[in-house]
Amino acid sequence: MTNPVHEQIKKDITENKVVLYMKGTPVFPQCGFSSMSVQIMEHCGCDYKAINVLDDMLIREGIKEYSDWPTIPQLYVNGEFIGGCDIMREMFEENELQELLKD
Amino acid sequence: MPMNADEIVNQIKKTFPDAVVEMTDLAGDGDHWSAVVKSSSFVGKSRIQQHKMVYEALGGKMGDDLHALQLKTKPLD
Numbered sequence: 001m002t003n004p005v006h007e008q009i010k011k012d013i014t015e016n017k018v019v020l021y022m023k024g025t026p027v028f029p030q031c032g033f034s035s036m037s038v039q040i041m042e043h044c045g046c047d048y049k050a051i052n053v054l055d056d057m058l059i060r061e062g063i064k065e066y067s068d069w070p071t072i073p074q075l076y077v078n079g080e081f082i083g084g085c086d087i088m089r090e091m092f093e094e095n096e097l098q099e100l101l102k103d
Numbered sequence: 104m105p106m107n108a109d110e111i112v113n114q115i116k117k118t119f120p121d122a123v124v125e126m127t128d129l130a131g132d133g134d135h136w137s138a139v140v141k142s143s144s145f146v147g148k149s150r151i152q153q154h155k156m157v158y159e160a161l162g163g164k165m166g167d168d169l170h171a172l173q174l175k176t177k178p179l180d
Contacts, residue, residue: 033171069151070158070165086174087150 005062008075013076016099018048022073026050033085039071040088046101077101105134106169111161118160119144129173137173138171145178153178 010028013019018041024030041048045047053060053072060072062063067074067081075082082088106114108126116122120144127137137159145153150163153176165172 068155070163081151083151083154087154090150090175 003062005058006066009059009063009066012049012051013079016049017078018046019051019052019076020048020073021051021059021076023052023054025052030054032071033071034073037075037085037088039094040085040097043092044098044101071073106164107133108136111127111136111138111169111172114162114164115157115160118156123179129171135171135173136169137175137176139177141177145176145180146180148178150176162166 003092020037020041022029022031022034022037024034026041029035029038037057038050051059053063063074064070069081069084071084073088074083075084082100083091084096088097091100108128112124112126115124115138115152118141121144122140122142124141125139129135129137140157144156154174157174159175161169161172
């Protein structure tokens, strides 16, 4: 039995190279960690699809199950879960995120 | 009920007895913590695995009682 929420998530992270699941939007982030992750993406100067989990409770909970990660934001690159805000910041500080987003 | 620093450290040390944990109260409200956790258990693990190990040690409180935990993990050689 396929899970329609997981199917939707899979579709989004497959069709878009970089996807950031966040609370709010890049222009109006609704949480400190989501706001920090948007700033990190802006510093990387990379295009990405932002998905506001506050628009859809099923996605908000489904994404945590999908990645087995308890919090939002969540970054996906090439369909793979990269991490939340802490890992994004650490990777950015060590220039790993910039490298990853360059390819 | 938010967790205080000691509760967080004790909970982590239950799973990682050798852990060195540095806690910082980010907002002064006892609900926004930063933790640097070092343990030999992280050796050879990816960042995501290390963070998941800490979240599991916190017994699924991440995102509930523990609203905001800024986490940094480092392997202890």
